[in-house]
Amino acid sequence: AAMELPLSxxxxxxxxxxxxxxxxxxxxxPGRGLALRAVRRxxxxxxxxxxxxxxxxxxxxxxxxxxxxxxxxxxVLYHLGHKNVAPDVQFTIEGELKNTDExxxxxxxxxxxLEIELxxxxxxxxxxxxxxxxxxxxxxxxxxxxxxxxxxxTEKTKFQLAQIKHVKQxxxxxxxLEFDYVILLHEMVSxxxxxxxxxxxxxPQHGVQVTQxxxxxxxxxx
Amino acid sequence: xxxxxxxxxxxxYPVDIRVPFxxxxxxxxxxxxxxxxxxxxxxxxxxxxxxxxxxxxRSRRQLPLSTNTFDYxxxxxxxxxxAFMDLLVAENPNLVSKLEIGRSTENxxxxxxxxxxxxxxxxxxxxxxxxxxxxxxxxxxxxxxARKIVLxxxxxxxxxxxLDKMDIFLEIVTNPDGFVFxxxxxxxxxxxxxxxxxxxxxxVDPNRNWDAGFGGPGASRNPCSETYHGPYANSEPEVKAxxxxxxxxxxxxxxxxxxxxxxxxxYPYGYTSSPAPDQKELHxxxxxxxxxxxxxxxTNYKYGSIITTIYQxxxxxxxxxxxxxxxxxxxxxxxxxxxxxxxxPAKQIVPTAQETWLALKVIMLHARDHPY
Numbered sequence: 117a118a119m120e121l122p123l124s125x126x127x128x129x130x131x132x133x134x135x136x137x138x139x140x141x142x143x144x145x146p147g148r149g150l151a152l153r154a155v156r157r158x159x160x161x162x163x164x165x166x167x168x169x170x171x172x173x174x175x176x177x178x179x180x181x182x183x184x185x186x187x188x189x190x191x192v193l194y195h196l197g198h199k200n201v202a203p204d205v206q207f208t209i210e211g212e213l214k215n216t217d218e219x220x221x222x223x224x225x226x227x228x229x230l231e232i233e234l235x236x237x238x239x240x241x242x243x244x245x246x247x248x249x250x251x252x253x254x255x256x257x258x259x260x261x262x263x264x265x266x267x268x269x270t271e272k273t274k275f276q277l278a279q280i281k282h283v284k285q286x287x288x289x290x291x292x293l294e295f296d297y298v299i300l301l302h303e304m305v306s307x308x309x310x311x312x313x314x315x316x317x318x319x320p321q322h323g324v325q326v327t328q329x330x331x332x333x334x335x336x337x338x
Numbered sequence: 339x340x341x342x343x344x345x346x347x348x349x350x351y352p353v354d355i356r357v358p359f360x361x362x363x364x365x366x367x368x369x370x371x372x373x374x375x376x377x378x379x380x381x382x383x384x385x386x387x388x389x390x391x392x393x394x395x396r397s398r399r400q401l402p403l404s405t406n407t408f409d410y411x412x413x414x415x416x417x418x419x420x421a422f423m424d425l426l427v428a429e430n431p432n433l434v435s436k437l438e439i440g441r442s443t444e445n446x447x448x449x450x451x452x453x454x455x456x457x458x459x460x461x462x463x464x465x466x467x468x469x470x471x472x473x474x475x476x477x478x479x480x481x482x483x484a485r486k487i488v489l490x491x492x493x494x495x496x497x498x499x500x501l502d503k504m505d506i507f508l509e510i511v512t513n514p515d516g517f518v519f520x521x522x523x524x525x526x527x528x529x530x531x532x533x534x535x536x537x538x539x540x541x542v543d544p545n546r547n548w549d550a551g552f553g554g555p556g557a558s559r560n561p562c563s564e565t566y567h568g569p570y571a572n573s574e575p576e577v578k579a580x581x582x583x584x585x586x587x588x589x590x591x592x593x594x595x596x597x598x599x600x601x602x603x604x605y606p607y608g609y610t611s612s613p614a615p616d617q618k619e620l621h622x623x624x625x626x627x628x629x630x631x632x633x634x635x636x637t638n639y640k641y642g643s644i645i646t647t648i649y650q651x652x653x654x655x656x657x658x659x660x661x662x663x664x665x666x667x668x669x670x671x672x673x674x675x676x677x678x679x680x681x682x683p684a685k686q687i688v689p690t691a692q693e694t695w696l697a698l699k700v701i702m703l704h705a706r707d708h709p710y
Contacts, residue, residue: 123640
């Protein structure tokens with residue numbers, strides 16, 4: 117039987133954040149990032165021998181246009197016992213997401229035509245600044261980190277992208293854009309800042325893909 | 339109209355002239371007609387003047403000349419914030435004084451501003467910001483609150499009535515060692531900078547070092563962890579200084595410790611799921627405070643006890659203050675919800691401080707109206 121949960125309960129905010137990260141990964145790109153705006157309803161169900169399933173009604177917003185929101189219903193299943201199995205996340209989005217074809221093509225062509233591969237560090241900087249040219253690079257990391265977060269989430273974690281430490285474009289002979297990122301993830305429950313490497317592929321028609329990722333060791337001075 | 343920078347001295351000596359634009363062509367024509375050679379030393383004097391003015395403004399930011407010229411819309415260094423405090427006291431000696439309540443591990447002074455209209459040991463409100471050094475919007479908001487109290491202490495009815503009965507204590511940089519480290523070495527540093535005896539890892543989480551459920555679940559005993567509780571309660575001088583202050587004062591009625599990020603207003607407990615005896619009242623105050631906060635820019639906050647709303651945390655500040663009998667003990671987590679997280683753009687400092695101030699006033703007014 118499903119139990120309604122108070123919307124400010126920590127288990128709800130964790131599951132909702134996870135669902136939003138997944139939706140962002142599936143639907144996002146350098147021209148569009150989705151973030152959790154609000155939780156409208158939440159309930160939870162324990163399934164014997166399987167795990168714990170959350171039913172959520174969420175509102176997501178476009179990070180580049182806060183007035184643009186969509187409703188999202190999601191189910192998050194945290195598997196019982198299996199530490200290394202990512203939670204199952206299913207979601208449906210109601211309504212239209214903004215078309216970003218024009219911005220995507222501009223970004224795509226800009227990067228494809230660079231003579232020297234793009235390299236950048238510390239996005240945002242210490243004061244929260246992101247230059248306009250780096251916005252799509254940041255958004256791409258935001259979207260891709262959704263995958264890393266999804267794969268590493270449990271009921272006891274709540275991750276956010278804290279910063280891009282380093283990004284390097286990798287030139288490819290095919291049509292894809294490839295970026296090698298080292299990001300910092302902030303894990304809210306332990307308060308740890310975790311460096312994470314991820315290889316991200318993107319194409320305007322094929323969406324975002326994380327092809328490789330690995331947790332990095334922290335240096336002793338940090 | 340011609341401005342001679344090197345005046346005529348005699349034949350064979352050069353002459354330097356600044357030429358206003360309308361005179362440029364006539365002068366050139368005149369010199370050419372008379373066979374006098376010339377060269378252009380500076381194309382555009384105005385451009386140089388503009389550059390210089392910008393440079394001067396930039397270097398003047400190092401040392402604010404008054405709290406009127408201080409830039410509240412940017413993040414500042416420790417020295418700039420400490421200079422600000424002295425300016426505020428100098429400008430308002432009848433309202434504001436600065437107390438040193440102790441020294442940090444690296445021997446930096448720990449300063450608290452006292453706002454008081456008089457009396458002796460009046461019931462008081464305590465506000466601290468920057469206990470976790472990477473939470474930069476909090477120290478920046480603390481600076482703004484200090485100025486706000488000075489600006490409004492006579493003309494804002496609510497604040498004036500609070501100060502008629504109560505004092506306000508404000509510690510803006512509660513963890514100065516950590517703060518300097520975030521500016522020089524690692525923007526994401528959270529803890530203090532104390533050495534740990536059996537480890538190369540540095541620092542203790544100052545919000546796990548208080549004597550409330552100390553060492554229990556919700557803190558780490560690993561010195562390398564961000565939530566390391568320290569070797570014993572109050573091991574950190576930054577924490578001990580506040581503990582001593584609170585105990586010596588003996589009349590603090592509201593205690594508010596400010597963090598970022600997540601947009602939450604929290605009350606005890608963090609170390610146990612047993613509800614605080616005053617939970618109902620604290621919950622009602624929170625509801626009102628959050629409504630006031632939201633009224634300004636629509637910023638959404640959630641509220642509840644620490645343990646149900648974010649996580650179990652032992653050795654936390656407001657659990658200790660609450661158990662000391664300070665009923666109105668609250669923690670804020672300011673903007674945002676993760677888009678920028680700790681790296682909140684500076685242009686959000688003032689809106690964040692403004693909306694948070696409205697919530698703080700609700701809590702302070704409640705404390706004033708419900709003496710105990």
